[in-house]
Structures are given as C-alpha cells and as structure tokens.
Amino acid sequence: MSLKYALLGIIDTRGRPISGYDIKKAFDSTMQFYWNATYTQIYSTLSRMHEEGLLNMEVISQESHPNKKVYQITSAGRDELAEWVAKPLELQRIRNEMLVQITLADRVDSERFVRMLEEYILKVRETLAVLQSNEVQSIVERARTERERFFWEVSLNKGVMTYERELEWAERVLKTYRARFGD
C-alpha cells in the first residue's frame, strides 16, 4: 500500500499540520497523474497511521465550519518513509482495460470502432491540456532545493509524456485502421 507513503510524503513536505481534507487537495494537485485516492481512503488511512504512531493528530474546533483534525508526521513516520523511499524501484504491473477491449475488438463493427477511437483521442487531449497548464507546471516552483525540484520535475514530466505518447499512439492506430479497413 503506497497510499500510506504518498500521504506521509505530503504531510512531511508540508511541514505544518494539515487536515485530511487539505491533504486530498494537495494530493490532487501534485500526484494526480500517477496516483489517486478518494476521501474515504484518505480518512481511514490517516486514522490507521495515527494509531500506528506515524502521525500526531490534533482536533481544531471551528465555529462556522465542522471541526477538523490536523496531522503532523512523527519521527517514527519519517523513519518509515525514508526506508520505503529507498526500496528498489519495481516495474509497475500493468492493467490496461482498454487494450483488452482492443484485443477483442473484432467483435465491433468498423463504424463503431472508429468512433470509439475518436472519442478516446478527445479524452486524452483534454487530460493533456490540464497537465500542460501553467497551474500544474508551477507546482515545481515550490521545491526547496534544486535536487528536490529535479525529482518533482522528472515525475511530473513523466506524467505529461505518458499522455503525449498515448495520444500519438491512438492517432496512429486510427489512421492505420482507416487506411486498411476503409471508412
């Protein structure tokens, strides 16, 4: 479960106490292109990590809003994070539903297949637009050292790259399909 470590990483990087709600937002704006999580998952993982002693928790009473719980990393948490980060990098096991569909696509008629691909291409383009926006790119500016900045840049760019390749690939498949099986 690397959600645990992603959360530890965000909390540690922040430094100041942070609520689950704000962690989710930080999560979505930094790691959304290679990891994602729902509130349900984040809240329950945070309580478990608190029980395990990886996080300190404090309840902040608020009047015009619900109370909130803010978390900070403990030294045990920092140790566990450091240990995890230094583990060997494993190949991601792949799980691509779309490729299963394409493998079996002989069961779909031509017109429909072409439309499926076209719509897919639009979706990839939309995602790419978000990724290439200044807002996302400016995350990297908040790095505190040149080295940290390097790591952030590399991860973000990998996300962008992945979608760029996806787009090229889908466009090429569409073109080839049309050339070979008419339109």
Next chain:
Amino acid sequence: MSLKYALLGIIDTRGRPISGYDIKKAFDSTMQFYWNATYTQIYSTLSRMHEEGLLNMEVISQESHPNKKVYQITSAGRDELAEWVAKPLELQRIRNEMLVQITLADRVDSERFVRMLEEYILKVRETLAVLQSNEVQSIVERARTERERFFWEVSLNKGVMTYERELEWAERVLKTYRARFGD
C-alpha cells in the same frame, strides 16, 4: 471487472472447451503485458460466470491426472462480451508507485538513488527482451482474419512500445541526474 471479459474473450476465441488451467496459460501468453491474474482469481471468476449462465461447464474425468472442468461460452456470454467490447474506451487511471517514490526521492542519498535507477533499467531491459522474443510475436500469426490480426498486433505493439519508452525515460533520467548532481 474486466477480468471477466478477458476470460470470456479467451474462451470465445478458442472455440473448443478449455479448462481454467489452460486459460491461465493462454492468458499469460497473450495478455500478460496489459493484464494479469492469478489462478485463485481465474477459478473463482469462472465458477461465478458459470452460475450466471455465461459459460457451460463439463467435468472431464482423467486417470493419471486430476479431473478437470472445461468451459465453453454460451450465447448469453457472447452477447455480454459483444456489449462490453463496444463500450467507450476509457482513459486508464494511473497508479505508478515508482513515480511516488521518485517524487519523494530527496530523502535518498545520491549513491543509493543511482543504484536504484540502474537496477530499474536492468529490469525493464529484461522485460523488453521477453516481449520482443519470437515466441511472443508469433501469437499474432494465429489470428483468423486480417482484421483480427490488426487488433492483436496493435495491442501487442502497445505493450512493447510502453516498455521501450520506459527504458528511454529511465536512461535519460539517470544521465541527467549524473550530470547535475555528480556521482
């Protein structure tokens, strides 16, 4: 759950009755680069699909080996498969543990980080070698129509491409890291 449809696809493509054990092998040799499943998952999914009426099942008694259950697709199964295959292609949600590690890699010392990347590069190379082997590439030869062959080729090549890009990327990161943060 697209394991269900991957299995239906394999059983339907085969035509003849096939056991869970053999499905696993077919699975590993055709879709392993974009989907995977354990025996546990395959056996339990097959019984459920049988209950749902998507598969016919027959027990084959054998002497010198354990009995086996062989499955064939029903027309209800074929209908459900055709319906699923024609669904819109969705963007894969990404889940890349390695990128989480790299984002937080400022907590790792240089020597260790370089070694992690080097080992990662070796793993990617090994996987690529398997993918580019003749054995894998020859799967495509078993397609029965030109169009089916096109779909199989496209999916397989996407797998190969993904790992080729991964390799290039990792090598580039390593080179850049060395240039900027010494060795």
Next chain:
DNA sequence: CTGCCCATGTAAATGGTTACATGATTGA
C-alpha cells in the same frame, strides 16, 4: 434558492493477493 465548499465519516460491496492444501506424473 440553488449549488458548491467546508469536513469527516460509516457501511457494504467488489477486486485482488498470499498462503496453504492435495497428490500423481514426467523428465533431467
């Protein structure tokens, strides 16, 4: 006055992994 933001959670279901069990056959 509608809908989104703040903030946290429970419950249930689904999906997926890991460990364990069985036991004959076959090839190196």
Next chain:
DNA sequence: TCAATCATGTAACCATTTACATGGGCAG
C-alpha cells in the same frame, strides 16, 4: 531423486470503490 507440471480450490487478508449521511456558510 528432485523439480516441474497437471489441476483445482479454500481462507484470510488487504485495497479500493460506491453509496449514504450530516449541516452550516457563502456566492451568483
């Protein structure tokens, strides 16, 4: 004689998604 192959499964666990619940504040 050792390991691999054949063949299927149960049990327990971990991870993830979806649906539901609460209720004030604030902007258009």
